Amino acid sequence: MSNEVDRYNASRRQSQEFQWLDLKQLEQALLNGEVAFGPVDVVAPQVMKSAAMKAAREAFEDGLVMMFIDGEAVRNLDETLDLKLGSQVLYIKLSPQRGI
Known part of the structure; x- marks a missing residue:
């Protein structure tokens, strides 16, 4: 699990998998009449190993x-x-x- 968290954190800046619009981008897109995903400035948050391991244990239990x-x-x-x-x-x- 620790290795997977390290791999995710190392690749999160390059990953195109996690793209979303923040509230300001969504509001502007709605004003423009079209909501679409494109290049974004938002970077996926870093995952803390202790939180990920706690969540995994709780899910198992x-x-x-x-x-x-x-x-x-x-x-x-x-x-x-x-x-x-x-x-x-x-x-x-x-x-x-x-x-x-």
């Missing part, structure tokens, strides 16, 4: 995320995990459904 290692569900994040070369790790993000 709340049942919003499941993790499997070699087909076996991880039940406790504090247990030692046996990873081997070639182990498959699967993360599943769950979302509640309404009106089924």
Whole structure:
């Protein structure tokens, strides 16, 4: 997780994935009669490792995320995990459904 946060923070300035309009840009675009995404001056915020790790742990504990290692569900994040070369790790993000 720590490596992923580092990778995100290092690439956030070059990334075109996170583009949005701030309130002033949105208001001006509405006055112009067209809202479109183009080059923006807003840089995606830096992610703090401690906050990201806390959010990930809470999501796991709340049942919003499941993790499997070699087909076996991880039940406790504090247990030692046996990873081997070639182990498959699967993360599943769950979302509640309404009106089924």
